[in-house]
Amino acid sequence: MNAPLHWVRRIAPEIAELNQIPLFGKTPPFDWEHFSSLLSSRLGVQQLLIRPKAQGFKKSKHLAEGLGEDLISIGVEITPIGDILWIMSETDMGKLANGMVNSSSKAGPLPSELLQEGFYRYILLEALATLGTLPPFTGLTLCTLEEPKEIEEGFYVDIEISIDQKKCWGRLLLPMDFRSLWIRHFADSSIEYVSKEVAKSTFLSLGIKTGSLSVKKSEWEPLHLGDFVPLDKNSYDAHKGTGICMLMLRDIPLFHAKIKNNRVELIDYAFYYEDTMEETRPKKSAETPKPLQDEPRKFPSQEMEPVSIKELPLDITVEIGRIRITLDQLMQLTPGNQLELPIHPDQGVNLTVGGNKIGRAELVYLGEQLGIRILEI
Secondary structure (H helix, E strand, C coil): CCCCCCCCCCHHHHHCCCCCCCCCCCCCCCCCHHHHHHHHHHCCCCEEEEEEEEEEEEEEEHHCCCCCCCCEEEEEEEECCCCCCCCCCCHHHHEEEEEHHHHHHCCCCCCHHHHHHHHHHHHHHHHHHHHCCCCCCCCCCEEEEEEEECCEEEEEEEEEEEEEEEEEEEEEEEEHHHHHHHHHHHCCCCCCCHHHHHHCCCCEEEEEEEEEEEEHHHHCCCCCCCCCEEEECCCCCCCCEEEEEEECCEEEEEEEEEEECEEEEEEEECCCCCCCCCCCCCCCCCCCCCCCCCCCCCCCCCCCCCHHHHHCCCEEEEEEEEEEEHHHHCCCCCCCCCCCCCCCCCEEEEEEECEEEEEEEEEEEEEEEEEEEEEEE
8 A cells, every 4th residue: 555645745846947057057157247347337437336146036926025115127138038027126226326327427316206217227228238248148139128028936136236335236037938048048058167077077075064163172082972062153943954054165165055944045155255445555755765774673572372282272063964066066056056955954963174074963952052962073
């Protein structure tokens, strides 16, 4: 007699597609920084930075979630592939239009919403014209649509636009069929940055970090099997099986991710280059420079007392699992991809230092404090 299968959860085919690596096939990489620079020159503004943020799949009722009220939707036709949708709130539209005007001409804000929307549409046309000069959009025709088509569900990309350090937000919505057509269009792309043979045959082990603790070696060595050690940092709820994690290659963070239903969904890249430091240069002085032969400044010597190696802290990472993946797959991972957890955290976690395994433990609560019970050292 066959067991009933009513407990088997059905996964929407669109969700399953998010496991595809890469999400957008063989699309050539897009340089957001270069795009920002070109559009900045085209519009005559000083500090313009455009970059993608959160990405993922959304159902129809959540497509505009988090953008505010009074949304303006503009369809964009990408020939010969299909149509997408660009959404921005009236508030952010005004911030974008007035920010561009102020940055380019130092003029005051536009006096009416009609002028704001008109200038906003002009900015969008200039952005599409700039996109057409950059891969992967070279060879495609981009234009706006008067009557955008409704999207039932699709893939979204939140776009952050920073003008003179003031931010506004918009959202790209890609229908599921558009993604399939896009992948098909670039299926014959021959761009390769590494040898496919090497990339496909090289396997890597990625750790899923959910917590950490720092202990001195002198405190770690006396521990025995069964001992409880509280975690210093933790982002995982062992009761609910949900939380935030970091996808690691040894001790190098690659992606921020979240855990739910025994799956890992990539949220964002772990690294974003942000030039937040202002370089200060000494002003030129009319004084005669001092000769190079001047005596160097003398600093009082400081003697450092030697520290015993047993007193140096060990930074121990808690990994709820490891994912084995090829180099080819790793290079094509993007936010929005979903990966299966190889084991359930109830089966134990790895303890690592610098990416090297030093033991195993299980997650346990002592009151409200989450910690680890040593299983293996």
